[in-house]
Amino acid sequence: xxxxxxxxxxxxxxxxxxxxxxxxxxxxxxxxxxxxxxxxxxxxxxxxxxxxxxxxxxxxxxxxxxxxxxxxxxxxxxxxxxxxxxxxxxxxxxxxxxxxxxxxxxxxxxxxxxxxxxxxxxxxxxxxxxxxxxxxxxxxxxxxxxx
Amino acid sequence: xxxxxxxxxxxxxxxxxxxxxxxxxxxxxxxxxxxxxxxxxxxxxxxxxxxxxxxxxxxxxxxxxxxxxxxxxxxxxxxxxxxxxxxxxxxxxxxxxxxxxxxxxxxxxxxxxxxxxxxxxxxxxxxxxxxxxxxxxxxxxxxxxxx
Amino acid sequence: xxxxxxxxxxxxxxxxxxxxxxxxxxxxxxxxxxxxxxxxxxxxxxxxxxxxxxxxxxxxxxxxxxxxxxxxxxxxxxxxxxxxxxxxxxxxxxxxxxxxxxxxxxxxxxxxxxxxxxxxxxxxxxxxxxxxxxxxxxxxxxxxxxx
Amino acid sequence: xxxxxxxxxxxxxxxxxxxxxxxxxxxxxxxxxxxxxxxxxxxxxxxxxxxxxxxxxxxxxxxxxxxxxxxxxxxxxxxxxxxxxxxxxxxxxxxxxxxxxxxxxxxxxxxxxxxxxxxxxxxxxxxxxxxxxxxxxxxxxxxxxxx
Amino acid sequence: xxxxxxxxxxxxxxxxxxxxxxxxxxxxxxxxxxxxxxxxxxxxxxxxxxxxxxxxxxxxxxxxxxxxxxxxxxxxxxxxxxxxxxxxxxxxxxxxxxxxxxxxxxxxxxxxxxxxxxxxxxxxxxxxxxxxxxxxxxxxxxxxxxx
Amino acid sequence: xxxxxxxxxxxxxxxxxxxxxxxxxxxxxxxxxxxxxxxxxxxxxxxxxxxxxxxxxxxxxxxxxxxxxxxxxxxxxxxxxxxxxxxxxxxxxxxxxxxxxxxxxxxxxxxxxxxxxxxxxxxxxxxxxxxxxxxxxxxxxxxxxxx
Numbered sequence: 001x002x003x004x005x006x007x008x009x010x011x012x013x014x015x016x017x018x019x020x021x022x023x024x025x026x027x028x029x030x031x032x033x034x035x036x037x038x039x040x041x042x043x044x045x046x047x048x049x050x051x052x053x054x055x056x057x058x059x060x061x062x063x064x065x066x067x068x069x070x071x072x073x074x075x076x077x078x079x080x081x082x083x084x085x086x087x088x089x090x091x092x093x094x095x096x097x098x099x100x101x102x103x104x105x106x107x108x109x110x111x112x113x114x115x116x117x118x119x120x121x122x123x124x125x126x127x128x129x130x131x132x133x134x135x136x137x138x139x140x141x142x143x144x145x146x147x
Numbered sequence: 148x149x150x151x152x153x154x155x156x157x158x159x160x161x162x163x164x165x166x167x168x169x170x171x172x173x174x175x176x177x178x179x180x181x182x183x184x185x186x187x188x189x190x191x192x193x194x195x196x197x198x199x200x201x202x203x204x205x206x207x208x209x210x211x212x213x214x215x216x217x218x219x220x221x222x223x224x225x226x227x228x229x230x231x232x233x234x235x236x237x238x239x240x241x242x243x244x245x246x247x248x249x250x251x252x253x254x255x256x257x258x259x260x261x262x263x264x265x266x267x268x269x270x271x272x273x274x275x276x277x278x279x280x281x282x283x284x285x286x287x288x289x290x291x292x293x294x
Numbered sequence: 295x296x297x298x299x300x301x302x303x304x305x306x307x308x309x310x311x312x313x314x315x316x317x318x319x320x321x322x323x324x325x326x327x328x329x330x331x332x333x334x335x336x337x338x339x340x341x342x343x344x345x346x347x348x349x350x351x352x353x354x355x356x357x358x359x360x361x362x363x364x365x366x367x368x369x370x371x372x373x374x375x376x377x378x379x380x381x382x383x384x385x386x387x388x389x390x391x392x393x394x395x396x397x398x399x400x401x402x403x404x405x406x407x408x409x410x411x412x413x414x415x416x417x418x419x420x421x422x423x424x425x426x427x428x429x430x431x432x433x434x435x436x437x438x439x440x441x
Numbered sequence: 442x443x444x445x446x447x448x449x450x451x452x453x454x455x456x457x458x459x460x461x462x463x464x465x466x467x468x469x470x471x472x473x474x475x476x477x478x479x480x481x482x483x484x485x486x487x488x489x490x491x492x493x494x495x496x497x498x499x500x501x502x503x504x505x506x507x508x509x510x511x512x513x514x515x516x517x518x519x520x521x522x523x524x525x526x527x528x529x530x531x532x533x534x535x536x537x538x539x540x541x542x543x544x545x546x547x548x549x550x551x552x553x554x555x556x557x558x559x560x561x562x563x564x565x566x567x568x569x570x571x572x573x574x575x576x577x578x579x580x581x582x583x584x585x586x587x588x
Numbered sequence: 589x590x591x592x593x594x595x596x597x598x599x600x601x602x603x604x605x606x607x608x609x610x611x612x613x614x615x616x617x618x619x620x621x622x623x624x625x626x627x628x629x630x631x632x633x634x635x636x637x638x639x640x641x642x643x644x645x646x647x648x649x650x651x652x653x654x655x656x657x658x659x660x661x662x663x664x665x666x667x668x669x670x671x672x673x674x675x676x677x678x679x680x681x682x683x684x685x686x687x688x689x690x691x692x693x694x695x696x697x698x699x700x701x702x703x704x705x706x707x708x709x710x711x712x713x714x715x716x717x718x719x720x721x722x723x724x725x726x727x728x729x730x731x732x733x734x735x
Numbered sequence: 736x737x738x739x740x741x742x743x744x745x746x747x748x749x750x751x752x753x754x755x756x757x758x759x760x761x762x763x764x765x766x767x768x769x770x771x772x773x774x775x776x777x778x779x780x781x782x783x784x785x786x787x788x789x790x791x792x793x794x795x796x797x798x799x800x801x802x803x804x805x806x807x808x809x810x811x812x813x814x815x816x817x818x819x820x821x822x823x824x825x826x827x828x829x830x831x832x833x834x835x836x837x838x839x840x841x842x843x844x845x846x847x848x849x850x851x852x853x854x855x856x857x858x859x860x861x862x863x864x865x866x867x868x869x870x871x872x873x874x875x876x877x878x879x880x881x882x
Contacts, residue, residue: 021183021626022633022644026617029467030181033327034174034209035216038462045463046539046569056463060228061212062181068208069182081207081236088230098634128634168332169339169350173323176761180621185756192757193833193863203757245340275340315773316780316791320764321475328471328503329510330462354522355506356475362502363476375501377529383522392781422781470614474768479609486610487686487716497610615769622765622797623804624756648816649803650769653796657770669795671823677816 002075006145007117010105018070020100020128023058023093031062057092063099063134067125070101071138078143082118087136091127098128106137115144149222153292154264157252165217167247167275170205170240178209204239210246210281214272217248218285225290229265234283238274245275253284262291296369300439301411304399312364314394314422317352317387325356351386357393357428361419364395365432372437376412381430385421392422400431409438443516447586448558451546459511461541461569464499464534472503498533504540504575508566511542512579519584523559528577532568539569547578556585590663594733595705598693606658608688608716611646611681619650645680651687651722655713658689659726666731670706675724679715686716694725703732737810741880742852745840753805755835755863758793758828766797792827798834798869802860805836806873813878817853822871826862833863841872850879 032038040047041057048056064087093099107120119142125134179185187194188204195203211234240246254267266289272281326332334341335351342350358381387393401414413436419428473479481488482498489497505528534540548561560583566575620626628635629645636644652675681687695708707730713722767773775782776792783791799822828834842855854877860869 019626019628020632020634022631024613024617025465026467026614027181029465029471030177030327030617031212032330033324034177034181035212035219036168036326036330036332037216037219038330038460039219039222040460043463044461044539045537046461061208061215065178065182065208065212069184072182072184072186075186083233083235085232085234086230087232087234089228096633098632166332166334167338167340169337171319171323172759173320173761176759176765177323177621179624180618183620183624183626185624185754187754190757191755191833192831193755243339245338313773313775314779314781315477316778318760318764320761324471324475324764325506328468328475329506329513331510331513333513333516355502355509359472359476359502359506363478366476366478366480369480375530377527379526379528380524381526381528382524390780392779466612467614470612470618471768473771474765477767477771477773479607479771481607484610485608485686486684487608609771618765618769619800622762622769623800623807625804625807627807627810649796649800653766653770653800656796657772660770660772660774663774669824671821673820673822674818675820675822676818 002077004078005076006078007108007119007142008145010108010119010142012105012108014105016103018073018101018103020098021066021070022096022098023062023066025095027062027066028056028058028095031059031065035059035061037061053092055094057094060089063089063093063125064136066099067101067123067134068138071103071121071123076142079119079140082139082141085137085139087134089134091131091133093127093133099125099133101125111141117142117144149224151225152223153225154255154266154289155292157255157266157289159252159255161252163250165220165248165250167245168213168217169243169245170209170213172242174209174213175203175205175242178206178212182206182208184208200239202241204241207236210236210240210272211283213246214248214270214281214283215285218250218268218270223289226266226287229286229288232284232286234281236281238278238280240274240280246272246280248272258288263288264291265289296371298372299370300372301402301413301436302439304402304413304436306399306402308399310397312367312395312397314392315360315364316390316392317356317360319389321356321360322350322352322389325353325359329353329355331355347386349388351388354383357383357387357419358430360393361395361417361428361430362432365397365415365417370436373413373434376433376435379431379433381428383428385425385427387421387427393419393427395419397432405435411436411438443518445519446517447519448549448560448583449586451549451560451583453546453549455546457544459514459542459544461539462507462511463537463539464503464507466536468503468507469497469499469536472500472506476500476502478502494533496535498535501530504530504534504566505577507540508542508564508575508577509579512544512562512564517583520560520581523580523582526578526580528575530575532572532574534568534574540566540574542566552582558583558585590665592666593664594666595696595707595730596733598696598707598730600693600696602693604691606661606689606691608686609654609658610684610686611650611654613683615650615654616644616646616683619647619653623647623649625649641680643682645682648677651677651681651713652724654687655689655711655722655724659691659709659711664730667707667728670727670729673725673727675722677722679719679721681715681721687713687721689713699729705730705732737812739813740811741813742843742854742877743880745843745854745877747840747843749840751838753808753836753838755833756801756805757831757833758797758801760830762797762801763791763793763830766794766800770794770796772796788827790829792829795824798824798828798860799871801834802836802858802869802871803873806838806856806858811877814854814875817874817876820872820874822869824869826866826868828862828868834860834868836860846876852877852879
């Protein structure tokens with residue numbers, strides 16, 4: 001289930017595509033229950049009808065959670081999450097939309113901690129119309145091979 | 148349920164404290180089910196015993212989700228989330244830990260879109276021992292009053 | 295799966311005992327997620343330590359929900375719920391407590407609607423120490439046989 | 442997050458309106474799982490088609506749970522739930538209905554326990570057509586100021 | 589809640605019919621979360637459109653779980669599950685389908701363990717069109733009366 | 736995410752090991768809610784104390800669901816589930832037990848449908864003590880390469 005991919009093995013602009021997942025009403029209801037965020041944007045269909053977006057929309061944290069889940073299929077045993085930068089929610093995701101992510105290595109640089117480097121994955125999430133709905137930079141702390 | 152707080156009304160270094168929430172095994176199991184991330188760090192107690200952290204740890208996306216939920220208690224009708232920057236998971240959160248967040252206005256600046264400004268909330272999440280476990284910057288796009 | 299028990303067949307003081315159910319942390323977390331009630335009494339173990347009851351307690355609506363579920367094992371096709379009276383939460387229910395209910399026919403009377411009568415079930419919920427934790431009156435609208 | 446509102450500060454006929462919430466199929470499925478009530482009224486669409494109400498309906502305990510959750514937004518630190526009276530389910534709630542509650546102070550009276558009084562909130566739950574679907578009286582035990 | 593039905597009391601070809609249950613999108617999402625099986629057959633509506641079955645289908649383990657639940661209404665205190673044989677998924681079950689099961693005693697034989705016999709229930713699950721969607725043999729180890 | 740492994744490429748006695756998963760109280764509570772099986776063996780800790788196994792045990796369908804999920808990590812695009820044979824629950828699984836599965840190709844044979852063969856995987860599930868808790872045969876219908 002795990003792989004071993006060292007810092008030196010990452011290549012700039014390397015790209016991979018995740019599988020897709022349909023965002024359901026169930027996901028939104030469970031996410032409200034997990035986050036405690038019952039804002040009417042997610043939970044009140046009647047109120048949403050009075051708003052520009054017209055329909056209930058998924059929580060940003062739900063889209064981020066699903067996106068990270070879609071990208072996390074294989075454990076790289078010499079890498080760990082350092083953090084996330086520039087997380088932006090570009091367009092609303094509605095019930096029934098299907099999202100998938102493209103992951104592109106967008107930056108590779110040394111880290112002050114000897115034996116480690118930082119690899120940045122640009123995560124772009126698209127809906128079924130090919131529209132970008134979310135983007136973020138996933139920064140990984142990766143072991144160097146020679147270390 | 149909603150308030151109206153314009154850009155001009157935010158003050159640098161203004162601080163607020165959220166309530167607390169105990170992170171349960173249930174939260175982790177439901178989060179695995181929502182994210183699709185069943186990595187052994189979260190789901191395999193026996194494997195975790197062989198690791199430096201010894202016990203199952205919460206998903207980063209779970210802690211982020213709970214933290215955002217804790218901070219999101221009141222709807223400001225003239226503000227919306229622009230994005231999140233510099234999200235970092237500083238220390239692992241274990242089953243039974245109780246987390247709460249401190250929110251500090253850390254930056255206020257104009258936005259190129261006329262009538263709007265950007266307000267940054269520094270979100271710091273602490274466990275019951277007062278240790279910082281997560282930090283991020285929540286950037287808000289806020290209407291100006293005069294607009 | 296269904297039975298047919300008419301108004302005339304209910305007897306005052308008739309008593310039945312339900313099965314038991316252990317109230318788990320999972321039940322409380324799911325109930326918070328369903329009700330939207332994330333009050334610290336249910337969700338913040340650290341805050342609870344500072345309170346007289348010391349530990350997280352189950353939501354009243356959770357205990358009521360479980361109690362009604364325990365009593366509702368067989369469908370009586372000529373009876374429907376009219377309502378509930380005098381619902382009281384006598385003692386807190388903690389994570390790990392096991393509750394069961396005793397149901398006693400406490401009142402039988404005519405109803406203004408011809409062909410119907412009202413039957414009251416006294417529902418008493420006990421924990422594993424035999425302490426009464428919840429009580430309510432379940433009022434049933436039941437068809438008369440001759441109708 | 443908490444307020445302090447003493448017995449003397451409640452006024453008869455004072456009224457507040459909660460936010461709304463759409464009752465989803467997910468809520469019903471999760472509630473069946475929480476209550477153990479899998480009666481065909483809630484779970485068997487084909488059977489429901491043969492009944493007067495034609496479609497699956499929400500559990501009474503689900504509507505009560507959501508209603509209590511909608512009303513419970515702010516903790517009053519000098520008040521606690523004494524119980525609920527006259528809970529009635531007036532009309533069925535269907536999947537996709539949006540409910541909200543009106544809370545009116547309907548009774549204020551002394552309590553035998555010195556330093557306490559009883560305040561009754563009449564909770565009326567309406568669907569998106571303005572039809573009353575549920576009603577109950579929420580009785581609060583509230584500290585007196587002078588106590 | 590329990591009954592006592594000994595080995596000698598089972599009759600070949602005895603048949604019973606369970607209640608029905610509508611398989612919802614919620615059931616599939618929760619089952620993915622419980623099993624960890626996020627295959628696109630269940631989770632990706634867009635991908636499913638490109639497949640012969642056109643729509644998301646329920647997990648086999650979900651249909652088996654619901655079927656066993658439908659058949660397990662009464663505890664027979666002198667019987668326990670020995671195992672399941674020849675479990676087959678004959679047709680896909682889609683979101684919104686309603687399934688029910690027919691249980692027929694298909695085999696009765698002695699067991700090498702003295703005082704016990706094996707009773708086989710043929711479990712056939714049908715959708716709302718009367719099509720067989722799943723079948724299995726449930727083998728029970730049942731006490732003999734004289735033992 | 737998918738692979739293509741034809742009938743001819745399976746080898747008798749080929750073995751693989753899945754990852755592990757800790758069976759939690761949450762899993763049992765959610766499974767009761769999904770299956771509708773609230774038997775006291777799974778839900779009533781007090782009753783269980785009076786039984787030989789002393790503690791709540793996981794539903795058989797839960798262990799089967801988790802086991803199938805653990806084995807289903809990669810989609811083989813030329814293979815589909817034909818069914819399961821000889822599913823047996825050998826030992827109870829308790830809350831906190833960690834299970835993992837060994838999958839061994841135990842049979843390979845032609846199928847009457849031209850261009851297809853049947854491959855049997857013996858699935859053995861072990862707890863953290865190395866005890867066999869569940870076993871079944873997973874029968875796959877696999878495309879032949881030359882077809």
